[in-house]
Amino acid sequence: MADLAVTLGPLSLRNPVLSASGTYGHGLEMCHFTPPERMGGLVSKTVTLRPRPGNAQPRICETRAGLLNSIGLENKGVENYVETILPDMLGADTVVFTNIGGESVEDFAEIAARLDREPAVDVLEVNLSCPNVQGGKLPFATDPSNAARAVEAVRRATSKPVFAKLSPNVSHIGEMAQAVEQAGATGITAVNTLLGLAVDWRTGKPGLGTVQGGYSGPGIKPVALRCAWECARSVSIPVIGCGGIATAEDVLEFLAAGCGAVELGTACFADPALPGRIVEDLERLLDEAGRASIRSVIGSIRDGRGSSRDSAHAQGVEAR
Numbered sequence: 331m332a333d334l335a336v337t338l339g340p341l342s343l344r345n346p347v348l349s350a351s352g353t354y355g356h357g358l359e360m361c362h363f364t365p366p367e368r369m370g371g372l373v374s375k376t377v378t379l380r381p382r383p384g385n386a387q388p389r390i391c392e393t394r395a396g397l398l399n400s401i402g403l404e405n406k407g408v409e410n411y412v413e414t415i416l417p418d419m420l421g422a423d424t425v426v427f428t429n430i431g432g433e434s435v436e437d438f439a440e441i442a443a444r445l446d447r448e449p450a451v452d453v454l455e456v457n458l459s460c461p462n463v464q465g466g467k468l469p470f471a472t473d474p475s476n477a478a479r480a481v482e483a484v485r486r487a488t489s490k491p492v493f494a495k496l497s498p499n500v501s502h503i504g505e506m507a508q509a510v511e512q513a514g515a516t517g518i519t520a521v522n523t524l525l526g527l528a529v530d531w532r533t534g535k536p537g538l539g540t541v542q543g544g545y546s547g548p549g550i551k552p553v554a555l556r557c558a559w560e561c562a563r564s565v566s567i568p569v570i571g572c573g574g575i576a577t578a579e580d581v582l583e584f585l586a587a588g589c590g591a592v593e594l595g596t597a598c599f600a601d602p603a604l605p606g607r608i609v610e611d612l613e614r615l616l617d618e619a620g621r622a623s624i625r626s627v628i629g630s631i632r633d634g635r636g637s638s639r640d641s642a643h644a645q646g647v648e649a650r
């Protein structure tokens with residue numbers, strides 16, 4: 331059976347399949363469908379310092395090739411998360427990522443410091459697609475210096491690994507990747523949702539209460555793959571790919587593009603058992619291809635930048 335273990339900088343994962351924030355509860359809600367010990371890691375929905383009520387309804391709208399959402403980071407705040415969710419996560423036999431959000435650099439620093447004391451949290455994933463109240467509502471994710479300030483604040487506040495989750499809604503995602511790498515990120519998650527909109531032309535009614543929102547699912551896969559590839563070739567820290575992944579073939583494409591692991595999002599709404607099945611399919615596909623280890627796929631894209639081994643090593647992903 332092919333070896334699915336991967337490393338992401340200091341992290342060892344049993345396989346490269348993780349859940350994506352906001353699409354899999356905090357992780358353990360779905361354990362009847364795929365046991366946590368079958369997954370490389372679980373990523374929580376975004377937790378903020380204070381409770382957030384979320385956006386106006388409707389918050390979800392189905393489109394032909396994906397989903398629009400504008401949940402608005404609804405959550406009960408970090409203290410509630412620590413008291414009610416984390417005790418159970420302590421027993422989860424997988425790597426636990428807590429995804430954090432903030433409206434200011436100080437928010438990010440404070441929540442990171444609070445979670446630094448929690449043994450159930452293995453990794454912080456910084457959701458940079460949050461409204462930046464200080465920056466006139468410009469999200470951290472669209473400005474390299476804002477993104478760097480948020481990541482720097484988190485880096486200073488915790489000794490845990492820090493993954494910066496980037497937005498695809500920028501012209502040069504490679505520059506964003508370099509900015510967060512320089513700010514001390516352990517790794518990058520690429521990407522969050524694309525901005526999108528739906529409208530009923532008969533009534534003029536938008537699909538979402540906020541009119542525009544985040545587009546995810548199969549329609550964004552080629553965009554996400556390009557973003558993840560651009561990040562991987564721009565930095566020497568590991569990259570987790572995310573966006574439209576629904577099959578084991580998709581996973582292997584993100585790995586070939588240079589990612590050390592992937593997150594599954596929208597596809598899990600239709601089938602919460604998908605992560606477990608994808609893990610089985612990965613083993614089968616690699617066996618069929620005569621590959622002893624999934625690590626041989628990482629960075630194997632022929633993009634004129636040297637051998638796969640060199641490129642995987644160059645970004646802190648081990649390719650034994």
Ligand SMILES: Cc1cc2nc3c(=O)[nH]c(=O)nc-3n(C[C@H](O)[C@H](O)[C@H](O)COP(=O)(O)O)c2cc1C
Pocket residue numbers: 350351352353375376397399401403429457495521522523545546547548550572573574575593594595596597
């Ligand atoms: C309903 C919904 C809620 C989401 N909530 C969050 C969130 O709280 N924090 C976050 O960083 N990303 C959130 N995302 C983005 C996903 O984690 C992921 O980056 C994005 O959907 C692209 O992956 P996918 O096409 O596989 O869904 C959310 C996505 C959806 C569809």
